């Protein structure tokens with residue numbers, strides 16, 4: 001399908017979504033969010049896609065937040081609808097049954113940071129900037145930022161960023177644990193794609209089970225989380241991928257995972 005506000009491409013087992021509204025620094029408007037939702041339908045329906053990469057078009061921005069020109073027109077009801085829509089879409093992203101890497105190539109502000117925070121991890125270019133500057137606009141993060149950032153870096157550090165609206169460089173985001181690794185801008189996509197291909201070479205059943213175990217367990221107590229892990233382990237141990245992985249070890253060869261979810 002051809003989209004107007006994003007580019008969706010598939011190479012091998014890796015899909016990439018490039019947010020593409022460069023004139024507005026890839027800001028999220030309703031149309032872009034609708035198209036993003038459609039790509040997630042496409043991804044879930046395509047079993048060949050094992051990993052998803054998100055990035056922004058151009059060198060300047062990943063996503064500079066929700067589109068302020070659209071936000072400024074909202075009445076409370078429209079704002080509620082937009083915020084709910086964004087939250088649902090970003091929750092769906094977090095729950096995609098494949099690993100998702102954000103390759104943050106520039107500004108990741110407001111809804112842009114919130115989008116990246118819902119990915120499984122973030123790589124960033126050395127020119128990237130993170131922040132939740134909504135307070136400066138007289139609003140607050142509405143796409144899950146108050147919740148996901150606090151859970152990721154702790155409530156006091158999250159509150160400092162949310163209350164000040166401060167924008168921070170990638171190096172500081174890395175120190176805070178928002179970003180896994182920072183790369184020179186020219187190397188970001190190559191490194192993100194390399195990691196995506198490495199992950200895509202693993203068993204699809206076990207990747208899905210690992211993601212579900214971490215995501216479903218993280219907000220529970222340890223005993224509940226361990227039970228979630230036991231169930232996820234039990235499901236993947238009888239999969240074709242597990243048989244292949246263990247046989248390959250015993251036969252001293254490289255595993256070739258079929259990634260068939262039915263076996």
Ligand code: CO8
Nearest residue numbers: 023024025027064065066067068079083109110111142143
């Ligand atoms: N929305 C719409 N347009 C934008 C946005 C945005 N978020 N950000 C940048 N643009 C546009 C600019 O208006 C400008 O357009 P034009 O050329 O037509 O004037 C173009 O992109 C280039 O931007 P600048 O000229 O400002 O570029 P600079 O390099 O000088 O500055 C910044 C870059 C620092 C990124 C600056 O543009 C900026 O501060 N942007 C706004 C960042 C921001 O506040 N983001 C948070 C938005 S609110 C949000 O995300 C809430 C999410 C939850 C919503 C819940 C809804 C109810």
